[in-house]
Amino acid sequence: MKKLIVVILSLFLALNFVACSSKQESETGRDANQETSPADKFPEKPIEVIVAYKAGGGTDRGARVLTAAAQKTIEQPLVIINKPGADGELGFTELVNAKPDGYTIGFINLPTFVSLPLSRNTKYTKDDVEPLMNYVYDAGVLVVKADSQWKTLEEFIDYAKKNPEKITISNNGTGASNHIGAAHLAYEADIKVTHVPFGGSKDMLAALRGDHVNATVAKISEVANLVKNGELRLLASYTEERLVDFPKVPTLKEKGYDIQFGSARALAAPKGVPNEILEKLHNMLKETIELPEHMEAAKNSNLQIKYMSPEELRTFMDKQEAYLKEITTKLDLD
Amino acid sequence: MNDILYGFINALSFTNVIAAFLSVAAGILVGGLPGLSAAMGVALLIPATFTMPTETGLIALAGVYCGAIFGGSISAILIHTPGTPAAAATAIDGYQLTLKGKAGKALGTAVISSFGGALISSIALYFFSPLLAKLALKFGPAEYFWLSIFGLTIIAGVSTKSIIKGLISGTLGLIISTIGMDPMLGRPRFTMGSMNLISGVPFTATLIGLFSMSQVLILAEKAIKKVAKANDFDDKVILSVKEIKLLIPTIFRSGVLGSIIGILPGAGATIASFVGYNEARRFSKNKSEFGKGSIEGICGAEAANNAVTGGSLIPTLTLGIPGNSVTAVLLGGLLIKGLQPGPDLFTTHGKVTYTFFAGFIIVNIFMLILGLFGSRYFAKISRVSNNYLIPIIFALSVVGSYSINNNIFDVWVMFTFGIIGYLFKKFGLNPAAVVLALILGPIGEAGLKRSLMMNHGSYTALFKSPLSFILIILSIISIFSPMLMNKLQRTEERVDSV
């Protein structure tokens, strides 16, 4: 009896392997066919979406909102592959090295994707990807506690002028986006402040909430709830126009400091994907984010959706690179 | 208050109850197999929780944790081999009872005491964690610096065999923790040019190596023998009312002690079980029975080591400082789920947190049921022979280390630390101290540098707040705790010679 079971099981297993390998073959076979008529049938299998951060992080949760909505518009599922490590460099490198057939795309986080190659020797460059579209744009804001002595930006800057280096501003890491934002403001306003780096944006905010630092530069999605419940106060936003949800908060621009910055999360494909497929991907993704269900889900998850076309996104990335190159030479970020 | 109630209702949903049941069963199995520890079980489960809803994932982790701590006592009682180090004190009296043919009574005592201890610690969890969480924002860079110093001083205390070896282990852990990006300047240190090491040595893979794979190697170097046959037993697992009455004061005492020891960073279930055992003897009316099969002895040890589970969750959830290696892994799971320790867990994420707490209680109810009715069957499994364990543990370690970051590099890290962990065990060094240092080292370094930075290089900032003072005093007390531990160790040795 036992022998029989063994025989059956091993047969089953053997069949399994054969079945799998033949499936594999047919897939590669299909790949070959695609060379002739690539875009028509796309997508024929699940599309992998590389997220360069941990499952459960901000980027990941945003990505999952998008992929869930995509089930309605794309016949094949979008599968999230988390490749965290080295501030995202591991995942970005994986993305640019992926097979350019449209079945692997990924999230690129800006400015990180552009700033990493400027600050160290990365194994990818900004131009190794084909931009698909921008998904989220999270504006920078200057924030203090609600019981802070500074009610306006002017008071804040006045105090800083009279007391150089006295004000402490927490950020999410030396040279990270919020540090650049704070340092740029200090440069433009000609004030001296003390920057204190923390391990991430959550720690950076906890330091402000626990009164260990005086102010912080954060992204609006991270502080929106805390501002609404009266714990924190916004002094200014790093935007062209006032924030829709906080119309009373002035922009830095109207106060005479022309600084705009924020973090964006965009979708991109590795370089070399055929144009027809890129276009198809872009159209499918655009359709997805325009779904009412998606907009609803995004709102619930505090995602600030901002669509940009591939061309707009490319220009945005180029501008960001130019800005970072210029500003990092001006600012002393150590 | 609403969140607390919501938590109970949500925890009773079908998925959560199933998760609680299965994870406790898995935990008891892991704990029951000699050589497999709770930390390992939790580490292997983390990737599996990725796709679960947050609260379900957390309940499953708690299930494995609680189940494993109890499961260790089954093999301790039946074959005199503690399944986990925390069950060593249970083995003393438990095995004596087995020899007398009263294994059922011993198991019954163990499961009821474990349940009681865990229940007491869950009260501590409900009561203290929101309070400590509010305090968490008061912890600034200076306080975190002192907290890490306090945690590191405890290494000296927990290293019962040799204090200096414990300290060396901790320092080696500090060295490993400096690999990767400098926490303040963002400069890579000791990364050997590898992109994979920029974010530091992958933590969970390191842990799986130190605890699971090293165990594979320990098993591999020993002659494979047919594992001792567990004694069969026919007496009932259910205790009489009189016996339960006798145990209640001990459960209460050990439960409170275990919860407190659990809160302290660095001390864990092993320490708690010996403290609980000793205190049970000190207060017992039948001191002479200890070592000869006292149910109070089993109770003292088991209630204490299971009370550590709830206690150790308190600093993990509120300050982000895990008390031991199991909660260190659990913290990783929490962060993966996007939950940051601190006050938000009890406000913004209150629903998830309180579901988890309610799940913690449900998990322990399942532990009670499975323990009372399933011990017989779990006992059989605790006899799986090593030749099966070796390849299976290793193959599971590979899954566990790979799937966290989806990276084969992490598997090699696990492999390397498996060999390091093996050598550690051979030379009497303490892998748990390494883990503690891996967590506390960067917190301390960053805390010190930040606090200097914020105060323009002045060291006075370190001594400003009352919290800092409390932590400094605690550290001083803890430095002198080895003397206390020496006392404990003597009883342990006496016990070993039984």
Place this chain on the structure above:
Amino acid sequence: MKKADIKLGFTTMGIAITYYLLTSQIPEKAAFYPKFVAILLSILSLIFLVKTAMTKYEDNGRNLFEDMKVKQYFFVISVSFVYVSLINILGYFVSTFIFIIICLLGLKTKKLYAFLTTIGFCIFVFIIFKILLRVPLPKGFIF
């Protein structure tokens, strides 16, 4: 134990010194803390060595690795090593299948049990991790 402890003390001392020398490669500001840790380890190693030299051990002659089954140990280590090396080529399931069965047979498990365990384990991992929990597993060129 004494010999082993002395070896251990010298090893950790060696680690401390090597580590200290390595800190010269990183920027001054970032090297302060590692240097401190290196000095701490060397002091601890020194205390440990002195203490060991002064203590009398009862089991002086015993070797730590005396009871070791050398062949079996290195068999497990090398099979594991080959296993991890092959994962990216063969994928998790194929390489795990091969690893477990070789390991079990090498540890003198009865053939039938070895075979059943291997298949059982693979099916278990496939169902639990791949289907139920959808945990990412290493993929190879084949499966």
